[in-house]
Amino acid sequence: MPFRDIIGHRKLVGLLARSIARESLPPSLIFSGPAGVGKFLAAISTAQALNCLSPVPFTSAEGHEAVGVDACGRCAACTRIARGMHPDVLILKPNEKGNIKIDPVREAVERAGYRPFEGRRRVTVVDSADGLEIAAQNSLLKVLEEPPASSVFILVTALPDTLLQTVRSRCPQLRFRGLPPQDVVAALGKLGHDERQARRAALMADGSIGAAVALRDAEDDDQDVRELALQVLAQAAGSDDGRRRIESAKALVAKTGAGVTSERDQLGLYLRAMASILRDVEVLSTGADRALLANADLQPAIERLTAFAGARGRQAFLAIDRALAAIERYANAKIVADWLVLQL
Incomplete structure (x- = not known):
């Protein structure tokens, strides 16, 4: 999903788009905020923008001025990243117990040391990073402090305070807020939900599209x-x-x-x-x-x-x-x- 298709968070995705255009994106980031507000989607969009074969301008909120780089969303790289099949984009998720153990993290750290296989940057997205076991977090410290030039690590979490201070201190944090009800209603509308029912789900979901979808389901x-x-x-x-x-x-x-x-x-x-x-x-x-x-x-x-x-x-x-x-x-x-x- 390109940055332009993310619902809400215009300032945050604009910041990411500008940083990519200026080649100033930090090599390690924390995307924090409530569950279901779009943090993980923004991480995938970042991976796409970094590796898109045909990048396009990202325009300002008014839609007149190009202020950064966005993914096209259609090329082979964008499609493979969206499907989780790109060799340079690794996604780590918790196991059935909600934990991320040290072994997959060690593998991710080792992969980060290699040059990208076919893209411009290797991107590792750790979803629900608060599930990282202590040993797994410690194994990340060196790569977060001295990251390889071609690698980016994005830790996605609803509970940033559960991460070790030594991890948090190495990663700039982007805070994603709950979305206004009208944005949640718009998202549900795109999924084909009735407007009246979507509005009630949006008011109950406290700014979370994910929660609103669950309520409608x-x-x-x-x-x-x-x-x-x-x-x-x-x-x-x-x-x-x-x-x-x-x-x-x-x-x-x-x-x-x-x-x-x-x-x-x-x-x-x-x-x-x-x-x-x-x-x-x-x-x-x-x-x-x-x-x-x-x-x-x-x-x-x-x-x-x-x-x-x-x-x-x-x-x-x-x-x-x-x-x-x-x-x-x-x-x-x-x-x-x-x-x-x-x-x-």
Whole structure:
């Protein structure tokens, strides 16, 4: 995907395009930000722009001035990079336990020392780099500090603070923010989703296209997910009984079908539904425009959650955010659910 096709993040991709044009791109970078906002796509776009056979200008936000280099997106190099088949572009991903062990990292470091096989630059993209084991991170230090002239390392992570300080200090960090709802709606529209449903998913997804797509894929279960999220919040609002809360947590990791492949996926859906309900509580309690409600059809029930207005709601929202980060790191879903309900 060329830089120009990335939704949002215009300043960041413009910075990358200019750096490539000026041959000043740092040899090691961290792309950080929430899951599903486009960090990995930007890393692949960078690899394409560095190795494209027919690069094109990247224009300013106004579309009038060429401010950098972009990939054509059609040549053999761009196509092979997009398919993960280019010999000079290596992508490292976590294993099924969420870890990236030292052996594949050692291989990547060794490869980086060779001249590119057919492109201009060797690019190594480490996706979910927070999954790097300590030994694997340590094995990266030398190549990050003294990188070969023809190599680029990009570490993609939603949790940059979990990386060793010695790794972070060697890599300039580009911070990708959550996207505005209109950008998420536009992305869902390109995928063929109904505008009204896309808008609700966008409001629930907190700026993450990936989360919005997951929510739309689980459309058949949407009502059940939101109703259970409401029940858990209502129970927490009306009772301090820890045992009852723990009992309610069991339902948060029960699979319901449609697009759900694991307990973590299911818990993620419930957490995002709870977060969207808490945002709606804030909208109602502050008298903000009700057009901002993500769950307008549930307004009567949401109006009864006044216990979550103000400080308690913000505390609950932060707890949900921490729980989402934990399951992105492959934490045990049952433990995360139990912890969360006790924080509400």
